[in-house]
Amino acid sequence: MTELLVLGDISVEVEYKPVKNLHMTVYPPDGRVHISAPRDTSREYIRNFVISKLRWIEKHRTLFRGRNRQGNHLLNEGICHVWGIAHKVKLIERRGPPKILLNGGALYMYIRPDTPQEKRLALLDKWYRGILRTSAPALIKKWEPLIGVEIRGLYVRKMKSHWGSCNYDRQTIRLNTELVKNPPEFLEYVIVHEMIHIIEPSHNQNFYRLMNKFLPSWRITRKKMNAGKLFQDGNFYPAVAASANVMGIVL
Numbered sequence: 001m002t003e004l005l006v007l008g009d010i011s012v013e014v015e016y017k018p019v020k021n022l023h024m025t026v027y028p029p030d031g032r033v034h035i036s037a038p039r040d041t042s043r044e045y046i047r048n049f050v051i052s053k054l055r056w057i058e059k060h061r062t063l064f065r066g067r068n069r070q071g072n073h074l075l076n077e078g079i080c081h082v083w084g085i086a087h088k089v090k091l092i093e094r095r096g097p098p099k100i101l102l103n104g105g106a107l108y109m110y111i112r113p114d115t116p117q118e119k120r121l122a123l124l125d126k127w128y129r130g131i132l133r134t135s136a137p138a139l140i141k142k143w144e145p146l147i148g149v150e151i152r153g154l155y156v157r158k159m160k161s162h163w164g165s166c167n168y169d170r171q172t173i174r175l176n177t178e179l180v181k182n183p184p185e186f187l188e189y190v191i192v193h194e195m196i197h198i199i200e201p202s203h204n205q206n207f208y209r210l211m212n213k214f215l216p217s218w219r220i221t222r223k224k225m226n227a228g229k230l231f232q233d234g235n236f237y238p239a240v241a242a243s244a245n246v247m248g249i250v251l
């Protein structure tokens, strides 16, 4: 059963389920709030819980709005993520060849005066791709002898619905450029996953046995990846969640 709880300008979808704990999630990109609650939780309790978390909800909604701006490519006031770390974008207009540098938590973009927005974005995309292109081969080299496969080609592409893919006949793998914006463990998980596909093309028992053998932490990483969503604009928005234990409450 699902109910809608309205508190000021916040609407909360409350879904009653056979779960032990109350669990609240704020979803990007619009800041939708969802609660899963044990079937016998009182409305009063849920209401008080939401009220106690209003600041937390607002904080994350503001964060998502900032990310949406980034998605809309207003780089001037944007934040760019590199390996899961947020960097404030600083645009510096000057003559000379354009370049991008990371320094002291900021991403400096040196561009010629009046560089149009599309060109700035193209420069940023190229820079992101470059980082992934230089980081991925070392990981592939590390895993080739361990898994016992040889990778004959690596492609880095912007993809809308996949983190990676592989062509097991050609022994090539393709990685989503977005990986460079996320924690490094995402990249390693995708590389290992695609490399194992070269031995085992389908997601069957053998595939998971190999995943468990080579990268036992893969489930934790996948959970983190699934907590977010790769949106149509090519940006990754992690979901955030808070839990409250309702056990021991007299209902």
Ligand SMILES: [Zn+2]
Pocket (backbone or CB within 6 Å): 193, 197, 203
């Ligand atoms: Zn797969």
